[in-house]
Amino acid sequence: MTEYHVAVDSLSAETGQTTTTYLGTVDQAHVDEVRAIAALDDSPRFVKEHRQAGAFCVLRDDGALDVYVPTDAEPYEVRQPDPGQAAEGFAKGGAVPKGLTATVGESGAESYVPLARGASGPAYISGAARLGDQSIGGAMDHPESGARFTWHTTESPAGGSYLTSIGAYLIRVGAEPQVIYDPATDKLGQFGPLNQSGRALKNDGARRTNREGKVNIQVEVLGRAATPWTNGFDPAKKPNFQKLLAAGRAWGIPDVWPAGKPPAYPSGSSSRSRSVWQEKGGHYGHSQVPGNDHGDPGAIDTAKVPGKAAGGDTGSSDSGSSSATTYTVKKGDTLSSIAKAHKTTVAKLVTLNGLKDADKLSVGQKLKVPGAASKPSSPTYEPFPGSNFFHGGRNSPIITAMGRRLVAEGCGKYRNGPGPDWTNVDRASFAAWQSKYSKAHGLNWSAEDCNGIPGKTSWDALHVPNV
Secondary structure: OOEEEEEEEEEOOOOOOEEEEEEEEEEHHHHHHHHHHHHOOOOOOEEEEOOOOOOEEEEOOOOOEEEEEEOOOOOOOOOOOOOOEOOOOOOOOOOOOOOEEEEEOOOOOEEEEEOOOOOOOOOOOOOOEEOOOOOOOOOOOEHHHOOEEEEEEOOOOOOOOHHHHHHHHHHHHOOOOOEEEEOOOOEEEEOOOOOOOOOOOOOEOOEOHHHEOOOEEEEEEOOEOOEOOOOOOOHHHOHHHHHHHHHHHHOOOOOOOOOOOOOOOOOOOOOOOHHHHHHOOEEEEHHHOOOOOOOOOOOOOOOOOOOOOOOOOOOOOOOOOEEEEEEEOOOOOOHHHHHHHOOOOHHHHHHHHOOOOOOOOOOOOEEEEEEEEOOOOOOOEOOOOOHHHOOOOOEOHHHHHHHHHHHHOOOOOOOOOOOOEOOHHHHHHHHHHHHHHHHHOOOOOOOOOOOOOOOHHHHHHHOOEOO
């Protein structure tokens, strides 16, 4: 029977450092019990699988992290970040050499790493807790490809002290982003300076996706992709979230989603366009990065992330809602005059055409310009299959489609899924939707009306896509 080493990682919010306390060994029966407790719907503990074969971690609601590693496991090594440049001749707190930015290591000594070409933003966000030793990556490989945010979800609860337990987990498995954010508490943490690469993405072959862009500010948001964390989220009431966006804008990250809105999880798919990723700055979901297979952050609201741009742009994608036509540059044209003539913005033209220098236009150059908005097609919804359709043993893609809509409406009770089998979790989720719909329309439905078995009114109102 397999035995496991057990330890507890505690990440101090004050010092940012992790301390590990070894507790001894346990047997497989103990591990099975730990996993079973974490799987309970009302359990405050959640399992996160470790990258080391056979090992796993348990998030605790007190902010600590339980670590279980098989006693016969192969050694696990975390890739070391690039070494910082020595601060020879410069005292801590003194002048920073030109082209470098200061970062404070575990010993308190100050070292320096190269700034990205044309850098203009802050290395740290005011008020963000510094977690770990602040050395996570290195200089960017392709600063010419545009500054960007990449959004992840931790697949964990938000609120409480989970930010520190997730922080300890990310450090232990060597998958730190630059930033971790809790939308419930508006707390921010940083694992390293914004102009260093993170470690939360897989490479796309030989192309290091972590190092794509002038900056690639990766943000792990506490939440689950199946239930977008922007549901009920009000950016105006979250000052630290506003600081995060402001820091990105200072680095030149445009308020656009070049690959479109992040797809819903798990039903959505993304082309993960290599050309878009390598040519355009802006906001991306993990689900849109080439070489990666994760579906986070789910269908987050792109009116809230990144929010309305200063120039009046809503931050929506440049693809999908409108068609593009081609304009041939004439003598005397500027990007500003072209934008004005086509009732768009310079920023939109820069993004749409992947321009590196907005001041350099050539006569005869072909530019994409926004065309007339295309008329959206009428949506088709799954007709009500009848209340008798919903019973134990029913297996249908209609159930899956229904569950995804319930998740999108913030009524999903799923820990895993949804799936095609009708279960008590589906019923509980639909009951939550019936209650929500009833209250929104002043119907005052009784407990019998909100019993979780779909009726025609509540079903039609849910708008389940036709399968």
